[in-house]
Amino acid sequence: MQFSSVVGQKDAIGRLIKLGKEGKVPHAILFGEEPGYGALPLSVAFAQYLSCPNKSETDSCGNCPSCNKFSKLIHPDLHFAFPVNTTKKISSKPVSDNFIDSWRKVVRENPYMAEQELYDEIGTENKLGNIGVAEASLIFRKLSMTSFEGGNKYMIIWLAERMNQEASNKLLKLLEEPPKETFLFLISQSPEKILPTILSRCRIIKLPPIKIEDLSEKLMEEFSINRTDAGLWAKISGGSLSHARRAILESTDSSAFDNLIADLINGCLSKKLMNVISVWEEVATLTREQQRNFCYKLIEYIRRSYILSLGSQELSYIPESQKQVFAHWAATIKPAFYEKGFELVNKAITDIERSVNSKYIFADLSNRFFLSL
Structure with missing residues (x-):
């Protein structure tokens, strides 16, 4: 090397x-x-x-x-x-x-x-x-x-x-x-x-996080994506190449976590605490690999909402069945949440990789989402 x-x-x-x-x-x-x-x-x-x-x-x-x-x-x-x-x-x-x-x-x-x-x-x-x-x-x-x-x-x-x-x-x-x-x-x-x-x-x-411009160039080369998309992925990955790669790959996959993520975000927005608790308790029982996949899919969902909130639909593929949900989130979620949300999920991924107790990770993540959304 x-x-x-x-x-x-x-x-x-x-x-x-x-x-x-x-x-x-x-x-x-x-x-x-x-x-x-x-x-x-x-x-x-x-x-x-x-x-x-x-x-x-x-x-x-x-x-x-x-x-x-x-x-x-x-x-x-x-x-x-x-x-x-x-x-x-x-x-x-x-x-x-x-x-x-x-x-x-x-x-x-x-x-x-x-x-x-x-x-x-x-x-x-x-x-x-x-x-x-x-x-x-x-x-x-x-x-x-x-x-x-x-x-x-x-x-x-x-x-x-x-x-x-x-x-x-x-x-x-x-x-x-x-x-x-x-x-x-x-x-x-x-x-x-x-x-x-x-x-x-x-x-x-x-070592600091990889600079957005350096990470963007790498992602453009590796995934053949445009500069705007690459810059967004670089930003939301927290300067981590491994997080960016997994998030991009997860964004193209179908997911078994759609309902869980919808329940989490909707529960936070409507302030239904028991719904939120139910989600994190279920996610905490998954394997570490499944928990990481859940987090990467959560990043993708937040990304889609963020892009819609900016008034752009070209950068974000959203299935027809989910457009109404994402439109609601984009109109409801506070703009200040997005950067904080990406940061919180990236921290959860890092904690999973460090084998921190799963119940603590997802109770903390859900609580911070509940307070921030």
Whole structure:
């Protein structure tokens, strides 16, 4: 992966290039982000850049043997650790190496993946992954070995907040006395859950949401949509490429959630609290994947209402059977709600991906909708 393949994040890329040119790359960097901001492709691109013998002023060459191995995620000095759990094939003490082929496959296809997408690929059957002491021991052993190709060694720990206490303590020892020419890149969507003593030994780079113009260009290229549509999707996704992709795909799908969403919004508008409670209680019983699909469909419905409220019908396909409902919403919903509504649903999606209690997520979302609509 090259910096040129990272969507936006120009400031962070500039900081990393500057560190590389000045020879001041710290042994440990923690990239803080929300899902879909691009910390994983950015960290791989940085490792590729540092190891490239033919790098330019702004990027790795992308063509040398080293770059080719990095782009395929098979460079022998590039290591990964990520949350795992037992599966039908791996019944005890799972570590990342047990699933490395699946990891490479899903990251090559979508380096902006959500946590659940990895679990679906490796088959953890709806169990939350973690990074345990067996993984930490493996990290320690890999980084203590001599470099295979005589250069730097890299360890990228994806979702470092999934480390348990024992693993965190073992990693801390490695950070206190890091081997030479070794770099650890930690990626976290909840840095506050990581041991403060680990954070204090890392250079922290917090990624902002992807800028609307950068995300719009990517969406135009990927989905062949016009600039106006792309700009709207970029705006309502909260600067997350993964959220934008899922929302666009969900907007073209038929949905089993039409009635639930209608009951939620109508209940909020008419201030029928029991109707709203009934909706969130039902959604809270769904699987995490179904809950995410519900949220993406909810975003699409809010988008349609928003576009109609602006007086435009060209950007929003609405089935004939639903036109009266959307016309009512567009005329009734307060203009100030839309931006807040998109923000609330994106937060709910992030909380689902972080495995926050479902009842809390949807009780909170429904309550805030009820008060805002």
